[in-house]
Amino acid sequence: MRFGFIGTGVITEAIVLGMLKSDYPVDEIVVSARTKSISKRLAKASDKIRICENNADIVNAADLLFLAVLPQDAEHVLVPLEFPPEQKIVSLIATIPIAQLQEWTRHDAIICRAIPLPSVADLTGVTAVFPPLDAAMGLFQELGTAIPANTIEEFDSFAVASGMMGLYFGFAECAAQWLCTQGTDYRGARAYLSTMLLGLANTAFQSPDESYEELRLRHTTPGGLNDQMFRRFVDEGGENALSYACQSVAERIRKNHYSQD
Template identity: 30%
Template sequence: MSGYGFVGTGEITAAIVTGLDGADPVYLSPRGREIGQALAERFPNVQVCGSNQEVLDRAETVVLAVRPQVVRAVLEELTFGPQHVVISAVAAVRLDRLREWAAPATRVVRSIPLPQAERRQSRTVAYPDDAAARRLFEPLGGLVVPDDEAGLEAFSAATATFAAHLDYLATIAGWMGEHGVDPDAASAYLTHVFGQLGQSLSAGSGALAELTARHTTPGGINEQLMTDLRRDGVPDTVRRALDAVLDRVRG
């Protein structure tokens, strides 16, 4: 047994497999066959199996990438061995449940891979620390291992902010349009500005509070907008929404 097996073949699986770029044998479940076939045609090391059990029979390290609503049913149909390492990319399913459903496998890891794995730029969060997870995720952009499962769940809740962040930018673009700016030009400008800001963040050039201070001139317009948003309770609204997501993530 060698390589990686994937139970569930959606966007996250496609991103990880693309990031691996032929480095190891990859066995895909028949679920999501269209995506699987496209990957198999693109990479000679990728094979679509006839069943989920065949994935387990061929690979020792198995990545779970199915919807939380079906993960128990999927796992309970499979026969795991003590040699298997199970890496779950399923949100809101705790380690104790995964270990129960994947027994007798005992090496079970929760992970939060991102679509940027496709470009080897996914800083993946995983818990507990495991050599197989490190071998998989470190080449795809690095690995973060929190101190405990509760920490991983906080990371997971934070990923719920992606759409809200983009909606914030869309709101700004819409406001610019209301003031006479061409919508395409507004979107292109904001994409550029915040894309460049994202590169600064990726460079790791200071804590977020320090970066905020660098972009805040006393008495300037950045300070004005930030002060108005804080006064109107935006940070508290974000915290309350994250608390609600965290409650859901923890089941």
């Protein structure tokens, strides 16, 4: 199977590296020259990867085509291209609805949208796909876990959740800096938190039938330190802050949809 990527950024690199590590059948991967540093790095990784200067050639070469350009560049990049009607397209372009993409590709394209996370490079990613196109689901399942979204509302909610990556590292940095104020050096603080958070993530992953609330209670002694930490977090508005942040991102996504109608 031949894959094409219009747009060669961080997520394209992660997907391609994951494909090379996986057992997924790949005959050729064609990537655009932009960004040159990434495309050249990928080309050195495997002789199955070819750099292409012309986006039209990428379209013609790919059985499964990935759109990975910035939202503000999408119309300018896509409108001049001619897409064969049988081609399958996976859009990685944030916030651009399928109806708009079909207008720019100028035919009834077979398009799905996906939200791959950087960890697909290590085959540990989770990727929401809407609608769950078999070709995309099969690939992303090889790169970790593929989650089918059957409605745009469900897909958008996964998009909101993907926005928590920066929040996660910001939370960890805040905790590390607090440890440093108590006399711990940053390296030690980071090592402790990274190992603890990895352990908690593994516990959740290995306990799929337990809710997060059940896991919290299993890790909490009533009146103990974990209980005090969580109660104070709630009392200081932590839960509300997270809900407000999620709602803010959701409104931004929905506003973009409406502006395209």
